Amino acid sequence: MQARIPAAPERRFHAFVTGGAGFIGSSFVDRLLADGHTVTVYDNLSTGQIEFLERALTNPRFTLVRGDITDAAALTEAMRTIPNLVFHFAANADVRFGTEHPSRDVEQNTLGTFNVLEAMRTNGVKRIAFSSTGSVYGESTVFPTPENAPFPVQTSLYGASKLAGESLIQAYCEGFGIQGYIFRFVSILGERYTHGHVFDFYRKLRENPDELYILGDGHQRKSYLYVQDCIDAVLLALEYAQDKVNIFNLGAESYVEVNDSVGWISAHLGLNPRRVYAGGERGWIGDSPFIFLDTTKIRALGWRPKLTIQQGIMRTLDYLQQNEWVYERR
């Protein structure tokens, strides 16, 4: 069996990962360390889990700084090591509850991104990769939705706060010679997944296997992406896309109905719960009933997701079954 050829030393970089203890962030951290890079994580451990960094913490190329992105001074100090690249993943990702605490998205997502950019400017850091969202398209009228879709109208505080983050990054690219990578994710699935519909459905079915309460009418159409496929795409874009501002949709080449997902999850668990629907086209205020992104642009770089949506959901469910402790941590 042939050993994997390590990346040439000059290609190795020092990555600064905000939100690096979270689901997506920690998955990146492990990949970056495995690829030979040096990684500093900046995370307040509010939704991130120290357990996700167990392996990373044994690596001498890894540093954890506990801090909040709303603390501009601490963030600037943490970046004094002058990383080659910032992965900015720290965010309030609870899209559903925006209207219950409207300031949270603004503070954590918009101002948080501003603080990251200012820390970069202060320290002379010139490259940023940002986890944005398909929610910035609002309720698109074009499917699959391309990156240059018609000027969107926001429907959620989450989408609005992420679009504000994208816009700040773009302005910094123009104004301060930074290179920006903006990734508009669909919902990401996989190991370490700690919020979203699979998480909720599995929790509910553990509590009551006979009945499942479903937001909306079950016909919401959504696309998903397996976290390792997401990482492949981001790293590929960072290598081959070299515009000042690089924007990529990331998602599967298809979508599923919430009802499909319910069926797969139930079958996998050997259950047949009665389905109770909240009703309505949308799962919550600001929910987009159809999310399906055009990924022609990232696929043109040679990327394809390795798992189907169904496989991603199954992988997620397996993880949750083997790691029920994540339910105790929220």
Added chain:
Amino acid sequence: MQARIPAAPERRFHAFVTGGAGFIGSSFVDRLLADGHTVTVYDNLSTGQIEFLERALTNPRFTLVRGDITDAAALTEAMRTIPNLVFHFAANADVRFGTEHPSRDVEQNTLGTFNVLEAMRTNGVKRIAFSSTGSVYGESTVFPTPENAPFPVQTSLYGASKLAGESLIQAYCEGFGIQGYIFRFVSILGERYTHGHVFDFYRKLRENPDELYILGDGHQRKSYLYVQDCIDAVLLALEYAQDKVNIFNLGAESYVEVNDSVGWISAHLGLNPRRVYAGGERGWIGDSPFIFLDTTKIRALGWRPKLTIQQGIMRTLDYLQQNEWVYERR
């Protein structure tokens, strides 16, 4: 001579105008008072001028509250009178100097708009009109640029902060049942104009009539709109557009080169200055070399600008010549 028929009493409203001591804001205030409405101005008088409210201050239907939109508590208190409608004009409008103080746009334009929306939510105010900008299109590839142009990439902190404001308003419309009116202005001209190229050129020519220093190469193509035409358009939209989110471009049906404007201004002043160009396509970092908005949507409501761009520039120059005190106030 027939007297103007007053609006029916039930059509009269109480308007809360942030930035109501500024160029555009105070022009709205005078119009609203003349139309029989009640007006509360909230302004920190930082760039606004108390002189612009001289007439308003003699009107019993007018109230001035001196306050800053970054002071959320004071703003919320000021809105306890529960106006029918908020005109949100307060902003840092110095698009040119974004990179010199990057936090200013975020704080005043993005967070300021968030504070206005929160004050509205707290007090149950349900309607907002917002002065956005054609700068949110970044460097558009479509001219004239329609409201549903391709998803833009921001090139200035000003544009980014205004797009963030738009997005917040849209999310509040969806999440909290607010009705939003977003107006993307080209540069506005006319009486009380206190910043922009006519202001700068007249100042420079007073100081040195023989030479004029011009940012960029003079071929920047821009559209402008006379302030009273702008007010007509906004009031028309408020009356006839009744979607949840109403977005309108406001601008002239044409554009001019900076060089055209220099020629008209020089001729009007009887001067023939030597033109010295800074060079480059853009006047400053983030300047868009071509701004020309498609105004089909507002024109479909029956609106037409009454003044041409050239007439607007002349009107502005006349105002500046008769009100040189505005140069002492900056």
